[in-house]
Structure formats: C-alpha cells, structure tokens
Amino acid sequence: MPIRVPARIRVLLVDDQQLLTDALTRLLDQEADISVVGVAASLEALGRVPAARVDVALMDYRLPDGTGAEATRMVRARWPLARVIMLTAISDDETVLDSIQAGADGYLTKDRAIEEVVAAVRAARAGEILLPRSVVLEIAARVSAARVGGDARRVARTALTPRELEVLRALVEGLSAREICARLFIAPNTLRTHTQNIITKLQVHSKLEAVAFALRNGLVEPPRPEP
Secondary structure (H helix, E strand, O other): OOOOOOOOEEEEEEOOOHHHHHHHHHHHHOOOOEEEEEEEOOHHHHOOOOOOOOOEEEEOOEEOOEEHHHHHHHHHHHOOOOEEEEEEOOOOHHHHHHHHHHOOOEEEEOOOOHHHHHHHHHHHHOOOOEOOHHHHHHHHHHHHHHOOOHHHHHHHHHHOOHHHHHHHHHHHOOOOHHHHHHHHOOOHHHHHHHHHHHHHHHOOOOHHHHHHHHHHOOOOOOOOOOO
8 A cells, every 4th residue: 555645734925025935935845744835925916826725824914015914814715724824023012913813823923943933834734823831921911901891701701611611721821732632631633623612602713812812801811921
C-alpha cells in the first residue's frame, strides 16, 4: 500500500511590504509541510487571488486600501475553513480587539522569529488557539473596563454548560488542545464539539474572540501574571 504524504499547509500572505512577503515566501516554502499559494498587497489584490484553497492566512493590519480586519472578513467569506493570523507591527488596543472581532485566530507581532511564525502556521492549521499567556493578560487588562452588567453575565454564563465553562477557562489560560484534553480527560473530537458550542452560544466567530468575550464580560477570571 502506498504511503500517504500529508498535504502541505497552503498559506496566503496579505501584506503590502514586498521585501517581507518575498522573505516569508522563501522561508516558508523551505518547510517540507508548508507552501505559499498566494500573496496580496491590498484588499483589491486579495479579491483576485486565484488559490482554490487556503489553510492559513498571515495578515498585516495596515493595508493601502483598508484594514486587516476587513481582509479577515474577506478571507472568511471566500475560504470559510481558513485560519487567520494577524502578523503586524501594530499592537494598540483598538487593533487587537478589532482583529479579534473580525474573526482572527491569532495575533503575532512582526518582531517574532521565523521559527515562531512557522510554529504558529502549524498550530493554526491544527486548530490551536494562538493566544500566548502574555496576550491573554494583555487582552484582560484592555477589556476589564468594558465589562457588561451582572444580568448580561448571568445570561451568558447560564447558556454554557459546566463542561463548556471548564473548556472556556482552559482557553483563557492559553492551553493547547492537547493540554485541555489531558486536563479534562476528554477526546479531541469532544473538545472540538465543546469549542464549537461555546462559539455558537456566545455568538462569536473564533476561539480568540470567545476568550476576549469571556474576559470582557467576566465569565471567567483572567490568569494571574507569572511571578
């Protein structure tokens, strides 16, 4: 029986800095399991990308004719199964939250090493939430002043089952899917079901947005900073 070779992760780059996209294309294509299938420097160019399938999009926030949030919505509409990672030099409050609300699955700054970007692409393709502990704490600090009233919190908390709340707490802690399964003694398929139920019940678009929603509305306590 012939050995099945796993399909390469199909990556789309959306950034108007050609030096960066050229470098990323060269470095990512060196990985045996990754292939860059498209590059777009603007929203207009994104609409003309011929790729039939995209697994992961690496997205800058600042584009010549719009924002990464708008581009994220375009990617979501055309390639519903694609994961979106914001890879940008901008890290202000509004940008991070706007990206999350648009449906981004992760957020990296451009000062990250290429090894971290490669790891993020693989993690995104595997369905991981790309939310390091430091980012969780950052989001918690940013949204703490915008929490809704107690009635709204109770409604949202009541909509989730006890097990879904446990999964949500683990997501807020930044645990990987494997770590969550080990902690809660559940199978990966069960975790995926719980996660999708959380996203549906909270009326959000991604695990990252679910984490921000939970912190903003006080559904779970934010993790404590490490000493």
